[in-house]
Amino acid sequence: MLQGITNYQRHVFWQDIEISNTRLVHQSFKVQQQIIRQQPEWLLIQQKCYQQGRNLGGAPWLCHPKKSMPIGLRIPHILWRCQCVLFLERQPLQSEFPVSLLRREFINEGRWLAVDERLIKYIVNQFIIELVVNQILISQKKGVLRLICYPQWYADWQVKTNSLKLN
Numbered sequence: 001m002l003q004g005i006t007n008y009q010r011h012v013f014w015q016d017i018e019i020s021n022t023r024l025v026h027q028s029f030k031v032q033q034q035i036i037r038q039q040p041e042w043l044l045i046q047q048k049c050y051q052q053g054r055n056l057g058g059a060p061w062l063c064h065p066k067k068s069m070p071i072g073l074r075i076p077h078i079l080w081r082c083q084c085v086l087f088l089e090r091q092p093l094q095s096e097f098p099v100s101l102l103r104r105e106f107i108n109e110g111r112w113l114a115v116d117e118r119l120i121k122y123i124v125n126q127f128i129i130e131l132v133v134n135q136i137l138i139s140q141k142k143g144v145l146r147l148i149c150y151p152q153w154y155a156d157w158q159v160k161t162n163s164l165k166l167n
Contacts (some may be wrong), residue, residue, distance in 0.1 A: 031078060032057045032157040045079045052086055058154035060085060062134055069126070072119050074111040081127060083109040085151055088136070095147045096140055102128060 034042040046056040063081040073080050084106045091097075097105075106124045128145075131137045137145040154160035 031059070041075050041079060045082055048083065048086055052089055054086070054089075054153050055156055056082060057157035058160050060151035060153055061160070062130060062136070062151045065126075066130070067126075069123060070119060072113055072115050072123050074113055077123075080110045084127060088131075088147060089150050091147055093147055093149065097137075097145050097147070099128065099143050099145060102137075102145060 031042070042056065049056045049059075059078065059082050063078050063085060065077050065081070069077050087105055087109060103121065103124050106127065107120060110120075112120055128137070132139065132145065134151070136147065136149055136151055138148050140146040154163060
């Protein structure tokens, strides 16, 4: 997913590459494999999902970055995004968030590498933009977003991948 990465004097460069549906299905399968292999960081997030009646294997497609993302997290982007979605699901619908508060909450959900703060903000802002584009959040007024629905979770990874094949 992260193709063309070059690290040069503390700067990280990457190619902004679209992810195909085939690649998304592959990512979903890899998530399931990591859970079966009982990888600790994956099991931790799976436990958080269970606490909210969810299954990590059925995480919303929104949790899969649609473009390659720069390295900035100590955990895969999908795990961080799942934690952010779980945070949103603990909030009542119609909740309003100043963008700065939402950004801070999402930053707190991650385990970040020692990278430039601008890179962290870029990663967080890209996810917030996806939430707005997918109409999970809508702009209420300047600098304020409203939670209008929760992303769709699936029963398991098979149901999830089948949903992509049908679309």
